[in-house]
Amino acid sequence: MPDRPEIFNSIAPALDVVEQPLSAWEKLSGNAAVRKSLLLVVLALIWEAYARWLGNPLLFPTFSATLAALFSSIASGEIPRAAGFTIKLLLKGYAAGLLLAGLFTAFATATRIGADLLETLTSMFNPLPSIALLPLALLWFGLGDGSVIFVLIHAVLWAVALNAYAGCRAVSPTLRMVGQNYGLSKAGYIARILIPGAFPSILTGLKVGWAFAWRTLIAAELVFGVSSGSGGLGWYIFERKNQLLIPDVFAGLLTVILFGLFVENLIFKTIENRTVRRWGMQT
Amino acid sequence: MAGPLLAVEGVTLQYRIKGTRTDQLVTATYRVSFSVLQSERFVILGPSGCGKSTLLKAVGGYINPVEGRILLNGEKIDAPGPDRIFVFQEFDQLLPWKTVQENIVFALTASRKLAGREAAERAMHFIRKVNLVEFAGSYPHTLSGGMKQRVAIARALAMEPRILLMDEPFAALDALTRGKMQEELLRLWEEAKFTVLFVTHSIPEAIRVGSRILLLSPHPGQVRAEINSRGAIEERIQEMLFEHA
Numbered sequence: 001m002p003d004r005p006e007i008f009n010s011i012a013p014a015l016d017v018v019e020q021p022l023s024a025w026e027k028l029s030g031n032a033a034v035r036k037s038l039l040l041v042v043l044a045l046i047w048e049a050y051a052r053w054l055g056n057p058l059l060f061p062t063f064s065a066t067l068a069a070l071f072s073s074i075a076s077g078e079i080p081r082a083a084g085f086t087i088k089l090l091l092k093g094y095a096a097g098l099l100l101a102g103l104f105t106a107f108a109t110a111t112r113i114g115a116d117l118l119e120t121l122t123s124m125f126n127p128l129p130s131i132a133l134l135p136l137a138l139l140w141f142g143l144g145d146g147s148v149i150f151v152l153i154h155a156v157l158w159a160v161a162l163n164a165y166a167g168c169r170a171v172s173p174t175l176r177m178v179g180q181n182y183g184l185s186k187a188g189y190i191a192r193i194l195i196p197g198a199f200p201s202i203l204t205g206l207k208v209g210w211a212f213a214w215r216t217l218i219a220a221e222l223v224f225g226v227s228s229g230s231g232g233l234g235w236y237i238f239e240r241k242n243q244l245l246i247p248d249v250f251a252g253l254l255t256v257i258l259f260g261l262f263v264e265n266l267i268f269k270t271i272e273n274r275t276v277r278r279w280g281m282q283t
Numbered sequence: 284m285a286g287p288l289l290a291v292e293g294v295t296l297q298y299r300i301k302g303t304r305t306d307q308l309v310t311a312t313y314r315v316s317f318s319v320l321q322s323e324r325f326v327i328l329g330p331s332g333c334g335k336s337t338l339l340k341a342v343g344g345y346i347n348p349v350e351g352r353i354l355l356n357g358e359k360i361d362a363p364g365p366d367r368i369f370v371f372q373e374f375d376q377l378l379p380w381k382t383v384q385e386n387i388v389f390a391l392t393a394s395r396k397l398a399g400r401e402a403a404e405r406a407m408h409f410i411r412k413v414n415l416v417e418f419a420g421s422y423p424h425t426l427s428g429g430m431k432q433r434v435a436i437a438r439a440l441a442m443e444p445r446i447l448l449m450d451e452p453f454a455a456l457d458a459l460t461r462g463k464m465q466e467e468l469l470r471l472w473e474e475a476k477f478t479v480l481f482v483t484h485s486i487p488e489a490i491r492v493g494s495r496i497l498l499l500s501p502h503p504g505q506v507r508a509e510i511n512s513r514g515a516i517e518e519r520i521q522e523m524l525f526e527h528a
Contacts, residue, residue, distance in 0.1 A: 174373045177345060180363040182393040182442075192393065196380045279380045280424025 061247040069247035070254055078236065079255055086232035087259075089145060090217050093152025097209060100153060101160035108161070109168045109194075122162045130155040130216040134223060148220050155216040156209040163208065167201025168194055200276045207268050214263075218256055286357060287318035288478055289342065289446055293351035295503075296337050311337035312504035314351065317497050319446070322476040326493030326512070328483060330524060334504035335482045339450050342480060343369055355445060365394035368444040372451040374431045377423040377438075383410060384419040387438045396442065409437040412471065429460040433467070440471065447479040453488070465491050486520050498523055 028034050044063050051062035061069075073079040107114035130151045137147035171194055179193040195202070221234025231239065237252035276282050296311040311334030319325045327335045340346050342353055344363040353360045355367065368390075370376070377386050387406035391397040397405055410419050413433040423431055432452055439447055453461040465488060472479070483489050489496050490512050498507040498520065507523050510516060 172373070172375050174371050174376050175378070177343075177363070177369065177371070178376050178378075179393075180345070181343065181365065181367075181369050182390050183363075183365045183395070184393050188393065192389070193378070196378070199380070275380070279422055281379050 058244060058246055061250055065247045066250040066254060069245075070251035073248060073251055079233075079251065082231060082233045082236040082252075083255060083259065086217060086221065086234070089148055089232065090152065090213060092145070093149045093217070094156055094210065094213050096149060097153040097156025097213070098160060098206075101157050101164060101205070101209075104157070104161040105164040105168065108165045115165070118161060118165055122158045125154065126158045126162070128154075130212065131219045131223075134220055138224070143224065148217065151216055151220055152213050155212040159208040159212055160202075160205040163201045163205025164198060167198030167205075170201065171197035200281045203268070203272065203276060207264070210263060210268070211260075214260055288321050288323075288356060289319040289480070290354040290357075291315060291317050291338075291342070291351070292354070294338070294341060294348040294353060295350035296334060296341055296346060297349050298337065298346065310334075310503040312499070315499070315504060315506055316351075317506065317509060319478060319480060322478055324472060324479050324481065324492060324494040326481045326483060326489040326496045327499060328486065328489040328493075328496050328520070328524075329499030329504060330501050331484055333499040333501040335484075335499055336450055338499075338504065339369075339448050339480065339482050342446075343367055343448055365390075365396065365442055366445045367448055368439040368442045370432070370435045370439050370447065370449045370452045372454050374423075374428055374455065376435050377431055379423050382420050382422055383415060383426070383434050386423070386434060387441050390438045390442055394442065405441055406437075409441040410434075412440070412474075413437045413467070427460075428456050429464060432456065432464060436468070436471070440475065440477065443477075445478065447477055449479060449481045451483055452481075454483070454485075461488070468492060486517055486524075489520075490517060496520070500524075 022030070048063040051057075051060050051065075054060050057065060070079070104114075104118050108118040109115070133151050133154055134147065137150045141147035141150055175193055175197055176189075179189045184192060217232070218234040218237075221232040222238050223234075233252055233256055237249055237256075240246075240248040240252060272282075293314045293316050295313050295315075297308055298311060299306050299308055315334075315338060317325075327338060329335050337346060341348055342360065344360050344367065347361060360367075377383075378389060381389055384403065384406045387409060388402045391402040391405060396402075407416075407419065410416055413436060415430060415433060415437070418426060418430065423434070426434070435452070453464045456464060468479075469492070471477075481489075481492055483492070493512045495509065496512050496516075497509050499505065500507045510519075
């Protein structure tokens with residue numbers, strides 16, 4: 001077989017061929033926020049149309065009536081007061097849960113019996129919905145913040161501790177050796193290698209714990225809301241239903257959704273973008 | 284200077300591996316002795332399973348020998364320390380939450396060698412040496428494998444250790460990059476004449492990088508020969524390594 005001819009090119013710098021600006025439509029349809037907002041508008045329209053066709057504001061108020069109720073309740077200060085009460089309680093329970101989770105994780109990473117204890121307790125208590133503990137908590141701690149906080153701790157603790165512990169175990173042995181190599185002390189190793197190394201899992205735990213806590217708290221307030229003279233969002237919903245103020249009930253539910261979205265999509269997203277995403281550590 | 288910088292005297296190393304039924308005790312090296320002089324590029328060469336990495340970890344202070352001793356400047360090594368800096372094969376030896384410069388600053392501050400502006404300046408100096416100035420503010424996950432290893436080398440050199448311990452640092456790189464990195468290591472050595480203990484299973488790499496080569500036999504590792512890296516030695520090394528194969 002004869003030799004095939006060889007080919008040599010001199011490479012000219014490729015100018016303006018590769019990059020091309022996207023069209024306005026491509027930009028808009030490529031943006032997830034725009035697509036989702038559009039979807040929300042469509043859903044609101046369907047809601048409005050169905051409620052008007054149904055014509056029974058006691059069962060299913062229109063979207064516009066719900067919005068009106070939401071705005072008037074915000075203006076009158078009822079929803080902000082209820083939400084403030086709920087959030088304050090939530091933060092107390094969340095903080096206490098995190099503190100305990102930190103202790104459990106430290107114990108579990110330091111000793112084998114601690115790890116066994118955490119694994120056993122987590123597999124026992126994780127399937128138990130926190131709200132199921134409320135009757136018992138009421139018996140032990142009475143009608144007050146104490147019993148709600150107890151239930152919240154249960155909601156937060158296991159999710160956070162389990163994730164943080166798994167994250168600490170997954171920190172690579174190479175990083176551990178690097179820490180020892182540069183002469184880090186035990187405390188220095190924990191603060192400067194272990195915690196940042198486990199942070200992706202810790203953040204997942206924080207998110208899951210937050211979601212559990214928020215749902216649990218609203219449910220707990222629905223069951224018993226009034227303590228120390230004011231009620232939270234769950235109680236607001238329950239009370240309005242008793243008074244047959246259904247648009248207000250919908251407004252309360254909308255507030256619960258909005259606050260949940262705010263924390264998950266703004267607070268946690270921002271933390272995620274500034275840490276694990278920037279570090280390329282997303283799991 | 285009197286005596287060698289690093290003296291390994293009759294070192295036997297064992298480690299435990301967790302088996303399915305019982306734990307197994309593996310002897311990695313058996314009565315290995317050698318010494319490394321100041322500014323030597325000392326290569327430990329051997330097939331997989333000859334305990335060369337384990338030996339390097341023992342010099343690093345991560346494993347204590349069951350027999351024999353390891354001396355650095357006449358002092359016994361019994362724990363890891365910043366006078367012997369490791370460069371690992373794994374790319375995750377850089378802290379992913381710190382930029383290139385912060386990684387080097389971390390090394391300097393964690394070991395209490397330098398702090399503040401001095402640390403930042405020393406870090407930049409060594410980043411310049413490995414030609415990564417444009418990437419000083421980048422996070423490791425945005426770098427290529429070769430660049431990550433260059434950062435790890437810069438971090439190690441910035442510490443000015445008595446001896447640099449390199450555990451197959453270029454094994455996970457593609458052949459082209461590996462060649463470049465070997466060249467770069469030699470260039471850095473010409474500038475600073477640091478002492479390096481380099482582990483590899485590649486004969487060409489050993490000949491290229493090393494000034495003196497220690498040949499280990501496998502299972503458990505024993506010293507087969509210790510030769511100077513000069514002239515046509517590749518075939519002799521081949522013969523010695525694979526005489527029983």
